[in-house]
Amino acid sequence: MSQKSLESSQWTTRQNRNARALARWTTAWVLSLALAQFGPRFLWDEATLLSSIGIALNLAIGIGMILANRRLIMDLDEMQRQVQLEAMAFALGIGLVFGLAYAMLDTVNLISFDARIPELAAFIALVFMASVFRGTRRLK
Amino acid sequence: MKNRLKVLRAERDWTQADLAGAVDVSRQTINAIEKGKFDPSLPLAFRFARLFEKSIEEIFEDDAV
Incomplete structure (x- = not known):
């Protein structure tokens, strides 16, 4: 059985490596976003x-992040992929429905502030994380 | 879907992690299958069948039957 334990450990190692790679790409993307956003005002006038x-760099790193995320998802097993798929469906659906409703609130002046894309992106991310948590707990 | 994975695993004195490694899935997935919370795909069911040298019907049983 030691060979099986070794294979299991190799599978876990591969998953951890993919997760670390995605974390590195995501960190780089966030930093490049900050650079593209604040650089013009504070660094290069x-x-x-x-x-x-700055924007081209942000796009290039963003593509790397997308590919790293794809690699992570493709290496997941079928149950983990199902959890991710359900979470993505919730995030996309709720993001679209609530995002457009939020934008309409602004358009018809029912809210006093501007509806902004970063708020929608944060909302989608929160829905995704909550959905992954819910899916993982349901299958425990 | 009911299954005999836990029994077959116990007969061989394997842990969930051992079985997970043998069929290339996570330990959490083995746990969910054993508890009947997740039904494996046909390719994964065949991997279990090959590993335990049994037919799929000897490992998995349809709830409706």
Whole structure:
């Protein structure tokens, strides 16, 4: 059985490696987002070329993050993939429905502040995390 | 769907982690299958059958039967 334990440990190691890679890409993406957002004001005095490079860098790292996430999901087993799929369905559906309703509140002036994309992105992320938590608990 | 995974595993003195490693899934997935909370796909059911040298019907039983 030691061979099986070794295989199990290799599977766990692969999962951990994928998760660490995604964490690194996500951190880099967040940092590049901050650079693209605040760089023009605080670092390079609105220079168009550097602002363009900042946004291009953010996009390139974002693509790397998407691919790392795909690799992580493809390496999950079928139950974990089902949990992720349900969470993505909830996040996309709720994000779309509530996001458009939120935007409409702003459009018809029912709220005094502007509906902003970062708030929607944070909401989608929270729904996704809650859905993964719920799915994992349900199958425990 | 009912199954005999826990019994077959116990007969061989394997842990859930051992079985998980043998069929290339997580230990949590083995736990969920044993408790009947998750039904495995056909390819995974075949991997269990090959591992235990039994037919799928000898391991898994449809609730409706």
